[in-house]
Amino acid sequence: CGGALTADRGSFSSPFFPSNYPPKTTCVWTIEAPKEKFLKVQFNKFFLGKYSSQCQNDYVEVNGQRLCGSKPKSTVVTSRKNKMTITFKSDSSYVDQGFIAEYEAFIPNNPCPGRFQCTNNLCINSTLQCDGWNDCGDGSDEDGC
Incomplete structure (x- = not known):
């Protein structure tokens, strides 16, 4: 290992x-x-x-x-x-x-190329932003939608 x-x-x-x-x-x-x-x-x-x-x-x-x-x-x-x-x-x-x-x-200056950066630093697919589901785990992908 x-x-x-x-x-x-x-x-x-x-x-x-x-x-x-x-x-x-x-x-x-x-x-x-x-x-x-x-x-x-x-x-x-x-x-x-x-x-x-x-x-x-x-x-x-x-x-x-x-x-x-x-x-x-x-x-x-x-x-x-x-x-x-x-x-x-x-x-x-x-x-x-x-x-x-x-x-x-x-x-x-671009920690999530082509993706959405959550407040907790996770990167998720941009299509998951504002989809009604808490994909980040901290809700930041649904803030301000």
Whole structure:
């Protein structure tokens, strides 16, 4: 698991996703985009053990920010640099399904090329804006319609 990711977009996941990840595992991914671009990672499915404020057991760390527990909605982490490091770590106390994530390099003044950017940084198809459904999860695609 882990490795260097250099394409403008792609995906990665915890080992064996959607089956349970193994205990005592560490994976490190480094994403590097061209110098003029920033990066974002969207976790679409996320089940990493029990939530704690410190995320000491099983966690994903993105540029120093730890994520753990179960997240029912997509979570987006954005970097204002062209490099990002993602570390997945599991201890021996608990295993869970893990995660699957997509990453994308973007030009800073256009984070969702050809799509609508939600307030929570998700990008959705423009046809979903003002369609009467909360596609963003925060309602921003239905604001002002």
